[in-house]
Amino acid sequence: MSSTKAQTARKxxxxxxxxxxxxxxxxxxAFRLPKTLRLARTPKYVRxxxxxxxxxxxxxxxxxxxxxxxxxKKIEDNNTLVFLVDVRxxxxxxxxxxxxxxxxxxxxINTLIRPDGIKKAYIRxxxxxxxxxxxxxxxxx
Amino acid sequence: xxxxxxANLREKPQAELTKTLExxxxxxxxxxxxxxxxxxxxxxxxxxxxxxxxxxxxxxLTQQARSEVRSQYAGKKYAPKDLRPKKTRALxxxxxxxxxxxxxxxxxxxxxxxxxxxxAIKA
Numbered sequence: 001m002s003s004t005k006a007q008t009a010r011k012x013x014x015x016x017x018x019x020x021x022x023x024x025x026x027x028x029x030a031f032r033l034p035k036t037l038r039l040a041r042t043p044k045y046v047r048x049x050x051x052x053x054x055x056x057x058x059x060x061x062x063x064x065x066x067x068x069x070x071x072x073k074k075i076e077d078n079n080t081l082v083f084l085v086d087v088r089x090x091x092x093x094x095x096x097x098x099x100x101x102x103x104x105x106x107x108x109i110n111t112l113i114r115p116d117g118i119k120k121a122y123i124r125x126x127x128x129x130x131x132x133x134x135x136x137x138x139x140x141x
Numbered sequence: 142x143x144x145x146x147x148a149n150l151r152e153k154p155q156a157e158l159t160k161t162l163e164x165x166x167x168x169x170x171x172x173x174x175x176x177x178x179x180x181x182x183x184x185x186x187x188x189x190x191x192x193x194x195x196x197x198x199x200x201x202l203t204q205q206a207r208s209e210v211r212s213q214y215a216g217k218k219y220a221p222k223d224l225r226p227k228k229t230r231a232l233x234x235x236x237x238x239x240x241x242x243x244x245x246x247x248x249x250x251x252x253x254x255x256x257x258x259x260x261a262i263k264a
Contacts, residue, residue: 045219050206053199059166064173101170139171140178 061089061097065140066120079131080124085111087119094121104134145194150201158205162198165191 003011063084065071071082085094091109098106110122125131135141150158172180172188207224214220226233244252 045214045217045221046210047221049210049221049224050203053202059170062170064177067177138174140174 056086056088056093058093058097058100061086061093062101063118065135065138067140074122075131075135078124079127079129080122081131081135083121083123085119085121087113087117089119089121091121094123098123102134102138104129144190145197147197147201150198151205155202155205158198158202162195162202165195165198169195 063086066082066084068082074080074082081098083094083098089097091111094109094111095106098104105126107124107126109124111119113119125134132141145161150161153161169188169191172184172191175184176188210221211224214224
C-alpha cells in the first residue's frame with residue numbers, strides 16, 4: 001500500500017523522521033556475560049611432530065611368569081597363574097594383556113607389590129580352563 | 142636369529158614394520174619365559190639381540206614418521222617445535238647472521254667512498 005503524502009506527514013508528526021531508538025528489554029537487574037562468537041582452534045603447526053606410541057602396551061605389562069614352588073602350588077591347587085608385572089599396570093590392563101598374548105580369560109586378578117618393588121599378579125583362570133595346560137602352552141613349566 | 146639389517150627395515154612400509162615389531166616382541170616374551178624355565182646359554186645371548194632389534198624397528202618407525210611430518214612442513218613458516226633446530230635457548234633468541242650484518246645507509250656509503258686502503262712499499 002503506497003503511503004500518500006498525507007499519511008507520511010501524519011507519521012512524521014507522530015513518530016518523527018529520524019527513526020526510533022530500540023531499547024532492549026531487561027528482565028533482571030543483573031548484567032550477565034553476553035554470548036559471543038567462539039571460534040575453534042586452527043593451529044599453525046602441530047604441537048608434537050609424531051605422537052608417541054603407547055609405552056605401556058600389552059607386551060610391556062607382563063614381564064615374566066613365576067615358577068617358584070609356591071607359584072607351582074597355585075597353578076595346581078587354585079587354578080591361577082602367577083606373573084611378574086609392570087608396576088604401573090592395573091588389573092584391567094593385566095587382564096587385557098593376558099587375553100591378547102595368551103588367549104586366556106581371567107576370572108579375577110589379585111595384585112601385590114613385592115618388597116623389591118616389582119608387582120606380582122595372581123591371575124585366576126575360570127574353572128573350565130586348566131592352569132597347568134596354559135602354563136605348559138606358555139612354556140614355563 | 143642375527144641382527145636385523147636396518148637398510149632392509151628402511152624400505153619397508155609402516156604397516157609391515159609394525160608387524161615386524163610385534164613379531165620381535167612376541168619372540169622377546171617367549172625368550173623371557175624360557176629363561177624363567179631355565180634355558181641354555183645360547184638363549185641368554187639371543188635375548189639381547191632381540192631387544193636391540195626391537196629398538197632398531199622402533200627407531201626406524203619414528204624416523205619415518207618424523208621425516209614425513211618434516212616434508213609436510215618444509216618451506217612453511219611455522220614447524221612443530223620439536224622439528225625446529227634445538228641449539229640452546231639463548232642461541233635461538235640471538236640475532237640471525239643477516240640481522241647482524243645489516244648496516245645503515247650512512248655506514249654503507251662511508252665504506253664505499255672511503256675504503257681501507259692497503260699500500261705496499263716497493264723494496
